[in-house]
Amino acid sequence: MHFVGVPLATLLQIGALAGAVVVVFYILKLRRRPVAVPFEKLWERILRDKEATSLFSQLKRLLSLLLQLALLALLLLALGDPRPAANILEGRNILVLVDASASMKATDAAPSRIEAAKEEVKRMVRGLSGSDRMLVAQMDAAVTPLSTMTSEIPDLEAAVASIKATDAGADFARGLRFGVDTLRGLSSPEIIVVSDGALGPTVDAAGPVELGDVRLSFVPIGSRSANVAITGFSVRRYPLDKSRYEVMLEVTNTNDEAVDVELSLFGDGQLTDLSQIRLGPKERLPRFYPNLSGASKTLEAKIAYANGSRDDLPADDHAFALLPERRRARVQVVTTGNMFLEAALLLDEYLEVTSVDPSKYPAKGNFDVTIFDGVTPNVTPGSGSLLYLNPSGENVPFEVGKPVEDTDPNYRLGFDELDEKHPILRYTVLSDVNIGRARPLKGEKEDKVIGRSYKGPILIAGSRAGVKFVALGFDIRESDFPLRISWPLFLLNTINEFVEEDVQYISSFRTGTVWQIPASSAAQIATLEMPDGAKRDVPVKDGRAVFLGQQAGFYKLSTGPDEVTTFAANLVDPAESEIKPATELVVGGRAAGAVGEFKVGVRREIWIYLLAAVLLVTAIEWLTYHRRVTV
Structure with a gap:
């Protein structure tokens, strides 16, 4: 017999102390208080009758003491949790990996696959033997242990109740490696995977996961696989008309037969497009929507069966995107006067232009872009990115050559070589x-030559200390450039490249990955509001809030009352949309077996019976006391 609760040595110490206390109180109970009474002669006869029954009285008092000591012994044994040595050796150490990926939100198992999986785990918990121990862990993009390795039924049931499916894929390799590391060195180790089988490979950066002597078991979940999904969704504004935008999305049919679906687009919550399309078996169809308008902030896409049939996985029927903010770019123009330049800047209503004479540079405030027209003053902080038109001075981050004129009748001075792919x-x-x-x-080695004449480069781009610049090596008034439509396009393209609204903007993040969300570089902690309304603090490092996102929808990131960023996240994972359940699980060429015996019933743990005995002895003590047997 082994004590797996309080150690035997500790029990003996507690028992000796508590037993001594019981005996002391018992002796104090037997001590009689002398009372003076009259008529002593009358009491002598009664006392002589009492002595005849003294032996019986002593026996009654001894029975009372024994009952109290028996209660103490039973309570101490229950604290020790005694178990046979055979049970100690044969107990299993079980780690249950519950798949909580997006495919487990499928509704083919009522009410959902994740709820069916939780019921299976509950049955295992209730069927644990007295010597078994279990740890419950949730497996999605990360692995989250929800309990300790324990045999306590209430703790394990609470862990199972806290499982919740996410909108991300499952990192099966990470889950298995966590299981192997947790069970290392324990007797009878076993990993039980409760999943629909939509799991990834069992290889990570450290190589294939080796199970060793760990037993692998599999509980399959799910029955059907009717599903159509949105597996791609993004949006961008047009650079030269920010009131209009274009959308790219991809829809996928995971079924083995063709289906008709309805595809809806919503802008700021209002329906903007509704179309019905036919998808072939296992077809992935990209859709492009050019030249759209009517939405200023949010876009949503929804897909559904055209005939009203039920989709088994609603989680991938809805996608979200956020349009880039149509903010005004602040442009500072340092010029003595240039009608062609000023007229071109009027074409974009989202430019806030401030013209300043070179003698009064810089203007008040901070700017996104500064255009130097024929002048090259010392650049002051807050000027933003720089566009040099006909630079001629020395305060420039590149070399300016001597003027060359178009005097050669055999060669025209113009753009002979162009990097036409440049934005x-x-x-x-x-x-x-x-x-x-x-x-x-002539720029530095890292600078880009965009346009070159036979006399040398005349259009270059680069950056210095993180500040971008573009330089045009001639006065536009000494050319026919401003008479062409290419002039305002070139000017607005350059400003747009500096502002970078369309170059680096991410319309939505992908769930199941670590997000780097732009945030104030002065903040260390940001508050993230989830799509379900819950809020949590996330760390900020180098101007980026770092967060492992596993829920699709719209988020709000706040680093202060006036610093709120909204962004979107989507489950765009074709592997998770393939929800056909698997009937077997193979890891490293080794097939997972069926789950061992878990019988729901009374657990044969001795401490339970000891507590029952305590109750029985207490009842006997109460009954004999009130019946005047032990008094």
């Missing part, structure tokens, strides 16, 4: 621009 040349044609006079520009 600032989008929608432009510069190859036929005629230039009267220009200055060749």
Whole structure:
């Protein structure tokens, strides 16, 4: 017999102390208080009758003491939790990995696969033998242990109740490695995977997961697999017309037969497009929606069977995106006067232009872009990115050559070589621009030559200390460039490249990954409001809030009363949308077996019977006391 609760040595010490206390109180109970009474002669006869029964009285008092000591012994034994040695050796150490990925939200098992999985685990918990121990862990993009390795039924049932499916895939390799590490060195180790089988590979950065002597068991969940899904969704504004945007999405049919579906687009909560399409068996169909308008902030896409049939996985029928904020770019123009430049800047209503004479530079405030037209003053902080037009001074981050003129009748001065894939040349044609006079520009090794004449580079781009610049090596008034539609396009493309609204903007994050969310670099902690309304604090490092996102929808990140960022997240994972349940699980060529015996019933633990005996002895003590047997 072994004591797995309080150690035997501790029990003996407690028993000796408590037994001594019981005996002392018992002796004090037997001590009689002398009372003076009259008529002593009358009491002598009664006392002589009492002596005849003294032996019986002593026996009664001894029985009372024995009952009290028996109660104490039973309570101490219950604290020790005695178990046979055979049970100690044969007990299992079980880790239950419950798949909580998005596919477990499927409703083919009422009310859902995750609820069916929780019921299976509850049956295992209630069927644990007295020597078994179990740890319950939730497996999604991370592995979250929800209990300790314990045999306490209430703790395990509370852990099972806290399981909740997410909108992310399951990292099966991480889950198995956690299980192997947890069970290492324990007797009869076993990993039980409760899942629909939509699990990834069992290989991670450390290589294949080796189970060793750990037994692997599998509890399959799910029955059907009718599902259509949105597996891609993004949006971008047009660079030169920020009131309009384009949408790209992808829909997938995971079924083995063709289906008709309805695809809906919502802008700011209002229906903007409704179309019915037919998807072939296992077809992934991209859809492109150009030149849309009517939404200023949020976009949502929904898909459903056209005939009203039930989709077994609603989690991937809804996708979210956020349009880039249409903020005004602050532009500072340092010029003595240039009608062509000022007119081109009027074409974009989202430009806030401030013109300043070179002698009064800089203007008050901070700017996103500063345009130096024929001047090169010392750049002051707050000027933003820089556009040099016809630079000629020394205060520039590149070399400016001597002027060259278009005097050679055999060679026209213009753009002979162009990097037409560069963003600032989008929608432009510069190859036929005629230039009267220009200055060749020479940047550093890391700078980009965008346009070159036979006399040298005349359009370059680069950055210095994190500040971007673009330089055009001629005065636009000494060319026919401002007479072409390419001039305002070039100017607005350059400003748009500096502002970077369309270059780096992410319309939605993908669930199941670590997000790097732009935040105030002065903050260390940000408050993140989840799609379900819950709030939590997340750390901020180098101007980025770091968070493992596992829920689709719209989020709000706040680092202060006036610093709130809204963003979206989506489950766009074709693997999770393939919800056909698996009937077997194979890891490293080894098939998982069936789950061992778990019988719901009374657990054969001796301490339970000891407590029952305590109650019985207490009842006997109460009955004999009130019947005047032990008094």
